[in-house]
Amino acid sequence: MSGRSRILHRLRCRRPPAPDGNFDAQKLLQAPWDYNAVLVVAPDGAAGLGDFRAESERLAAFGVCEFVYVSSRFQGEGAAAEIVAALLAALDRWMESHDENPDAVVIIRGGGAVNDLAWLNDYALAKLICDLTVPVFTGIGHERDSTILDEVAHTKFDTPSKAIAGIEQVIMRRTREANDAYAFVIQAAELAVEKARASVQRFDADVRGGAGRQVELAKRKSAEHFAVLSQ
Numbered sequence: 001m002s003g004r005s006r007i008l009h010r011l012r013c014r015r016p017p018a019p020d021g022n023f024d025a026q027k028l029l030q031a032p033w034d035y036n037a038v039l040v041v042a043p044d045g046a047a048g049l050g051d052f053r054a055e056s057e058r059l060a061a062f063g064v065c066e067f068v069y070v071s072s073r074f075q076g077e078g079a080a081a082e083i084v085a086a087l088l089a090a091l092d093r094w095m096e097s098h099d100e101n102p103d104a105v106v107i108i109r110g111g112g113a114v115n116d117l118a119w120l121n122d123y124a125l126a127k128l129i130c131d132l133t134v135p136v137f138t139g140i141g142h143e144r145d146s147t148i149l150d151e152v153a154h155t156k157f158d159t160p161s162k163a164i165a166g167i168e169q170v171i172m173r174r175t176r177e178a179n180d181a182y183a184f185v186i187q188a189a190e191l192a193v194e195k196a197r198a199s200v201q202r203f204d205a206d207v208r209g210g211a212g213r214q215v216e217l218a219k220r221k222s223a224e225h226f227a228v229l230s231q
């Protein structure tokens with residue numbers, strides 16, 4: 001089994017496989033519910049990468065999400081094949097060091113000449129994306145122009161900044177939901193404690209009242225018996 005086949009097989013073993021040859025295979029995948037780890041593919045030193053990392057490193061610094069970066073050329077002869085090789089190698093390394101697949105693969109480029117997008121219109125690269133059962137996001141950097149990568153990806157973002165913003169929005173939504181759930185649990189716990197305290201107080205009052213009545217009854221009985229004995 002080749003390295004590519006092994007990686008795709010292992011990915012498929014962890015998530016349901018997409019139908020072979022399906023152009024919309026990525027779009028049939030469920031979007032990540034939350035983000036804990038993301039694999040990012042980008043040209044080394046690209047301006048778009050800097051925009052992406054400005055936000056992603058802030059998330060990583062707080063331990064919110066791990067971002068793993070892999071570099072590749074995005075233009076010139078053989079660029080698509082280099083992206084394929086870099087992505088496969090990165091996924092292979094990922095599987096050696098992680099128990100779970102990345103929540104998403106993000107392919108970003110940023111600015112640059114529109115003509116340079118032609119290097120990304122590659123069948124082998126597009127097929128690899130279709131075969132992956134991890135959602136693939138693109139942020140190539142041209143709002144009006146699309147590559148075949150944008151067409152086959154799970155989600156297309158116009159720019160790298162919008163790609164990280166989309167990820168951050170999901171993380172913030174889950175954080176708010178977690179905070180709301182925590183507040184609900186605390187409120188419910190406090191209410192339960194108050195109810196339990198009130199119940200204990202009522203029980204204590206009943207016990208004390210019952211004990212007092214029993215003492216009074218015992219006193220009357222004792223007085224009656226003493227009076228009988230004194231006659």
